[in-house]
Amino acid sequence: MEEKKQNTGPDEQTSGTPADDGGGAALPAPEPEKKAKKKEEVGPRFLVSSSPHVHEGQTVSDIMKLVIYALLPATAFSIFIFGFAALRVILISVGSALLFEVLSQKIMKRPVTLKDYSAVLTGLLLALNLPATSPWWMILVGTFFAIVIAKQIYGGLGYNPFNPALVGRVVLTISFPVQMTARWISPSKWGMDAVTTATPLGRIREALLSGGQVDLHLSRQEFLDLLVGNRAGSLGEVSVILLLIGGIFLIARKVITWHTPVAFIATVWILTGVFHLVDPTKYANPSFHVVAGGLFLGAIFMATDYVTSPISGRGMLIFGAGCGIFTVVIRLFGSYPEGVSFAILLMNGITPLIDRYTKPKVFGARKKEKAAA
């Protein structure tokens, strides 16, 4: 057997702690000839790890990128109808998210994990939750709370109990209600003819609060408008169709499963349907509720966040249904026109409980264990 040059880099192969100085098989010895002889006879040659020795190939950053791709159609459309304002919001949000992640990780002496694309995704999701008129300092507050407070303080990706982008959005909604809810602009080509206006949900709420009458039946044109995105709203909640396409893409690529989005949207549809039947003058048409507001954005992209939602299919159905219930309650009876963000955050808090009670049973578990569990 001829000499085999072992060119595997020791800093890649030694036991995987980031703090390792990679001194695995280094050779800075006082007696070079003697050591060299030893190495040839008994030095390391192969990589040894526990089984399995193959991997499907998809890492966390691959998954994050897929979600970002799924959001691109809706993102592009928002720039198309809101113009430069939208682009500005997106860039500031993503950029500051990355900045805050690097800073906080360096300060906390943790390895910098920008390459997992999770900060990019959080920045993008937060941007899609904001109106196009958001001032730059408000966006910064949002990303600060999203990245530093809702994620890094808990230990980084995987340890956060609440959806970071939603935490950012909710902090902004509560702290800067005017900027967040009264500065919508109407859609127009490239944002050229933008005019301040109210969102569909906002209009209904105002009308109801002021005791006025509102036509709560949805005309076909209005429905199509809402579906396609010809309406005011935050950057991401505008085009339901594009979000739906993104969602189908994610399900097809097995990034998310159908459970949470379907449970969420179906629950909203059913509940608002019930209320609409009871009193059509007070409660809007269920089709309206399903396409108005941030339901699709929330159900497909926010409620399905791995870290903060249940792991099992059954758990996801419960989670989705719970989100739906809270959304409807807040929309119909709460003081905010939109309830999706709060609903998801509330359910995030209940997720550990759901996981505990939807724990899978081991294959071949005895009957009495099944009954007891």
Add this chain to the structure above:
Amino acid sequence: MAGRKFIGGVHPDYSKELARGAAIEEMPLPGRLVVHFTQNLGAPPEPIVKKGDAVKKGQVIAEAKGFVSAPVHAPTSGMVTSIDVYPHPVGTDLPAAVIEPDGADEWAEGLNGERDVSGLDGQAVKQYILEAGLVGMGGAAFPTHVKLSPPENKTIDLLVVNGAECEPYLTADHRLMLAHPAEILDGAALFARVLNVKRIVVGIEKNKPDAIEAMRKAAAGREGLEVAALDVIYPQGAEKQLIYALTRRRVPAGGLPMDVGVLVQNVGTAFAANEAVRWCRPLISRVVTVTGSGIDRPGNVLARVGTTFQDLVAFCGGLAVDTGKVISGGPMMGVAQYSLEASVTKGTSGIVLLRQDEIPQYVSDACVRCGRCVRVCPMTLKPSALSIFIEKMDFEQAAEYNVNDCIECGCCAYVCPSLRPMVHHFRRAKAELRKAARKAG
């Protein structure tokens, strides 16, 4: 009934095309054979040779110690040149006898002759199986005669012959079924005789249509024998999953197949049983698939027990320069070796050589609770939770979440996007729990 699969599982890249076209090739005797004494689960046998002893082919060199043990035989005639500790493919260094062949390859007396099996009863068959040192050749290496001795209260009504070979890369069982279908079925019939079982089902994955056909042809006319085509999914060949796929019976957690009236044997073991009982040949050789991108000429080699990986690899054209991993077994459950001095044992089904750029590295990022591992676990455990407990060293909680029911198939780690060494965690937990049990008990 046939074809239905179990819950979970994954579809790895099978890469069987590398070796599946290669007919079984017998390897010439190497210069030395490192015959390990420990070649079975249970108690290792007691060596009865010492340095300097001359041995004949098939001669007993280690005697079974207790019931759950199997004897080891010399793979060829020659001399024992040393007894020392050598790397064992199962993952540790163990004592072995080094035998230098004398070239004559002479059988010991009384061996290698045909025996009339028609008159033998179950007990006699089992005795011959024990004496031949038969162990499970699918990899587990459990002494066959022990498996064939279920306790009185467990009635077996079905014998399953495992031809699934679900691991990627391996094709040894495949080629064996193509080359010796009748002998495999004869061996299975012998097992059936011992167990007094009337029904035999041979399970073969659908990615081996030629083997299914060959076995079906050989099975024609044999009563109570059926060949079932199985869905291609890993780990279809795992006992509990195989039984569920074929019969919809669930082996109870912590239990054994006999608890649901089934016994499973590998096709290689069946073949060896026929060799042992009908031809008086103890288990001293087996088919080993040598494959992977790191080997020049992948093939299925009929090699003597004790052949070093070095010699096997040389026979197949040699290693690639940038070979990074040498795996004994398949890439999902096999054991990575540190040295080519490891040698073939009765349970070595193959050697997979992977090049450096093909090897994934465990990184141990945080669990993002994506749920992929939960969806693929064939034992329907919750691997993500288990790995988090074990990272925190909470082994009792891991036991509560059934870590001891893990079959270490590797499906969870295969799909984990955080590249967490899941199986390593579970093996550690099992070791710590055993240690704690020893301390307490």
Add this chain to the structure above:
Amino acid sequence: MLTAVIALAALALLASFGLAIAARIFAVKVDPKAEAIEDALPGANCGACGLPGCSELAKRIAEGKADIDACPVGGESVAREIAGIMGQSYEGGGARMVAMVMCNGNDQAAVKRFYYNGIYDCTSAALLFGGDKACSYGCLGLGTCAGICPFGAIDMLPSGLARVNPDRCTGCTKCVGACPKGIIRMVPAGSTVHILCSSHDKGGKVRKICSVGCIGCQRCVKEAPEGAITMDTNLAVVNYETGIPAEVAEVCPMGTIVVQGAGAVEPAEQRAAGGEG
């Protein structure tokens, strides 16, 4: 405003009365001895005594069910204090013991058999052929002992070894059980001459795989006072009862014998400073 002040003050008074009454009625009978003992104990709740925490040990000592010097962390001073509380005399136990990792084979000295990829933990690494070190007795340097030490007394050197800091070690012995190689030994705190090797391999093999391992040449055995160093299957072992002069370290051809002053000596430094060629 006045109403608010009066109302709150009244509430406060009510609450304090309630607490005072409760403190009396629901008071838990504590053995004053157990309380005093618990105060005397270090309070680390490290479990070295084998019991779940200092309060449990205090209770048992007070009841006479545990020894006065059961706490290795507290050592002699605490034992004396407890003896005083119990009204007993205390003769004094042995010397204070500290843990020591009996291996000096760092990445420069010891050869590795393979590249390890997996959990950063010694017990886990040992599942794979006993670990990546060619020497099956050597320290794997992945920090299982450091992780389990309740007092942060073990440092992991970047060169791949565990080092106990004798000033912080309390002798609780948790690391001794945690090490999968079993190479951590309890030595008297004041001892200075140590043979940092645990390998029972023959000298020829040791030379191939570690430049600071014990080759069993027995020169130290002859040089040291009678019985100070004994042989245990190719390994020289120090008997800490007998004193050993520091000069014995000089006869070791491998540099395995280390004289530990205030801190440990790195083998590379020692060798570079002119060890045996």
